[in-house]
C-alpha cells in the first residue's frame with residue numbers, strides 16, 4: 172500500500188516550508204534515525220528537521236495528501252520501538268523545537284514546545300521554586316513531546332500523577348494536518364486524555380501547557396537495605412498501607428547497585444540484596460519526621476539491615492544517581508539491554524517478583540530488577556548481545572513470559588514505556604479481538620489513511636482467541652444480563668436509549684424523556700481491595716452510598732460530595748479530580764459489546780486511554796457499567812496535592828443522570844465549583860463525532876447530543892426492569908438521524 176521513494180515527489184515543496192537544509196535524505200542521516208532505544212530497526216526515506224512549530228501543519232498536510240507515512244520523533248528513548256519507521260516514510264524530528272515560552276507562577280502553568288528536554292525544564296522551574304511532576308529516569312535526555320507521546324511517569328508520579336494528570340492543554344496537529352486545541356476544560360469526551368500516550372498515532376503535540384507545582388519546603392530522602400528483595404517489597408507495600416504517601420518509592424536489587432559501582436561506591440552493607448529509596452516531601456518538619464519514624468519502624472519490622480536519611484542534597488543526589496543510572500550501568504555490562512515494563516496491582520508484587528526471578532533463572536539470563544515499587548511497575552533489565560541470534564530469541568521469550576505473568580496477576584504489559592512495535596503481539600494477550608478492533612477504529616477516526624506512526628500499538632494480525640474476554644464477561648449478574656439483552660434488542664431494532672444513572676435523581680427534566688435506560692440497579696461493590704487501595708464498583712451506586720460503605724472499611728475516595736451516581740459523575744465529568752483516581756472502566760457499546768479498559772494497576776499505557784475518554788462522554792459513547800477507583804486510607808484530600816485536583820468540599824451543583832440526556836438542550840450541564848469554574852457547553856466537533864461513530868455507529872445512545880432531531884417513542888418506565896414490558900415493535904426506525912456533515916467524514 173505504501174510505495175517507497177515517493178518522498179522525492181514532495182521534497183521541493185516541503186523544502187520551501189522548512190528550508191532545504193532541514194530536509195535530509197543522505198544515507199548517514201537515514202541510518203541515524205533507523206533505530207531508537209528499543210531493539211527494532213528500519214530506515215526512513217527522509218528526515219525533516221523543524222525550527223518553527225508553524226512548519227509542521229503544512230508539512231503534515233503535504234505528506235498526508237501524498238499518502239506518505241510519517242512519525243514524530245524526539246530523543247528516541249521510548250523502549251518499545253515507537254519511533255521506528257516500519258513503513259519507511261518520513262521522520263519528523265522535533266528536537267529543535269525546544270522553546271520554553273512562559274513560566275506562569277500565577278496560574279501554575281509552563282508553556283513549552285515538544286522538544287524541551289525534561290531536565291532542562293526542571294532546571295528552569297527550579298529558579299522560580301517550582302517543579303514539573305513527571306520525572307522519568309531518562310529525564311536527562313527525554314523530552315516533553317516524548318513524555319506526552321508515551322504518557323510517561325517517573326518516581327514522583329506515585330504522589331503527583333503521570334503525564335496525563337499534569338497537562339492542562341495541548342496544541343495538536345492531527346494526521347490530516349488540522350490544528351486543534353485540546354484542553355482538560357473542554358466539555359465532552361476526554362479527547363486530550365485519549366491523545367496523551369497515543370505514541371504519535373493520533374497526531375503531533377506542538378505546544379503544551381504543563382501544570383507546575385511549587386516546590387515543597389522540605390524534601391527528605393531515606394534509603395533502606397534488605398537481605399531479600401521480597402522483604403523490600405513487603406516494606407514498600409506496608410508503607411503505603413500505613414497511609415504514608417511518599418513522593419517516590421523505588422526499589423532496586425543488588426545487581427543493579429553493583430552495576431553502578433563505577434559511578435558511585437555501593438553504600439549498602441555487602442550482604443544486602445535489595446534497596447529502597449523513599450523520598451518524602453512536606454511543608455511541615457514535624458509531620459515529615461513523624462513519617463520517617465514510621466517508615467523506619469516498618470523497614471525494621473521487615474528485617475532491613477540498613478536505614479539512613481540522607482544528610483545533604485549531594486548524598487540524596489548520589490542515591491538517585493544509582494537508581495536513575497541503572498540502565499546505563501547495565502548497558503555497560505553487555506551490548507544490549509531489554510528493559511521490560513510490566514505492571515501489577517501493588518499487593519501482587521511479591522508474587523510477580525518470585526515468578527519473574529524464576530523465568531530469568533530458567534533461561535539462565537543475567538538481569539537486574541528495578542521497581543517503581545509504590546505503583547507496582549517492574550523493570551527487569553536483561554542484558555544480552557543482539558549478535559547472538561539464539562540469545563535474542565531466548566531474551567524475547569523470557570520477556571513475553573514476564574508480560575504474561577503480569578497479565579495473569581491482573582496487571583498490564585506496560586506501565587510507562589508504551590507498546591510501539593515490540594509489545595504489539597502482547598496486546599493480543601491483554602485484550603480481546605473486539606477491543607483491539609475498537610482501538611483500530613479509534614486510530615482510523617483520527618487518521619483515516621493510517622499514515623501517522625502506522626503499525627504501532629495495535630497488533631497487525633489480531634489473535635482471535637477470546638479467552639480473556641469470556642473470562643471477564645461471562646457474568647451471572649442478572650441485572651447486567653438484563654441490560655445486555657435490552658441493549659442488544661434495541662440495537663437490532665435501531666431503537667434509541669437515554670442512559671441515566673439513577674431514576675430518583677433530582678433532575679426532573681428527565682420525566683419527559685423517552686426510552687430511558689437506567690443503571691440504578693447496578694449498585695454492587697464488585698471488588699474492594701484493601702491492600703491495593705482500590706474499589707471496583709458498579710456505576711449506578713450513589714456517591715454518598717459509596718462513601719458510606721467504604722467508610723466502614725476506613726477507606727475514602729477523594730470525591731466531592733455529590734448527589735448523583737458514580738457513572739453520572741464520570742460521564743458528566745462532574746469532579747475535576749476524577750481523572751486522577753479513575754484507573755479502570757467496563758463499558759457497554761450500543762451493540763451490546765462489553766469492553767474493559769484499565770483495572771487495578773495504578774499505571775497502564777497499553778492501548779488508548781478509553782477509560783479517560785469516557786470522562787465527559789455523557790452517555791453518548793457507551794454505558795459505563797462499573798469503574799475502578801483509587802482510595803485513600805485517610806479522609807483527607809491528598810489528591811489536592813495533585814495538579815488540577817479540586818477540593819472535596821466543592822459545591823457540585825450538577826445535573827445528575829447522564830448529562831446531556833438530563834438537560835433540555837442536551838448539552839453538557841454547567842458545572843459550578845467553589846472556584847466558580849463553569850465548564851463550556853458541549854458542541855461535538857469533528858473528532859468527537861468520528862469517535863461517536865466508532866462507539867455507537869447508529870447513534871442510539873443519548874442521541875440528541877449528536878444532533879438528532881426526534882426521539883424514539885416513550886417507554887412505560889425508567890428502570891431497566893420496566894423496559895422489559897416495552898414492546899420493541901413500537902420503536903421507530905431512526906437510521907436516517909445520524910448523519911455526519913461532509914466535512915466530518
Ligand SMILES: Cc1cc2nc3c(=O)[nH]c(=O)nc-3n(C[C@H](O)[C@H](O)[C@H](O)COP(=O)(O)OP(=O)(O)OC[C@H]3O[C@@H](n4cnc5c(N)ncnc54)[C@H](O)[C@@H]3O)c2cc1C
Pocket residue numbers: 207208242243244245246247248249250253254265285306307308309312313314315316317318319320321322323324325326369370371372374375376377498499587588624
Ligand atoms: C534509561 C531509561 C529510563 C527510562 N525511564 C523511564 C521512566 O522512569 N518513566 C517513563 O515513563 N519512561 C521511561 N523511559 C522511557 C522513555 O524515556 C519515555 O517514554 C520518554 O517519554 C520518551 O521520550 P523521548 O523524548 O525519548 O520520545 P521518543 O522516544 O522520541 O518518542 C516517544 C513516542 O512519542 C511519540 N512522539 C514524539 N513526539 C511527539 C509529539 N510531539 N506528539 C505526539 N507524539 C509524539 C513518538 O512517535 C513515539 O511514539 C526510560 C527510558 C530509558 C532509556
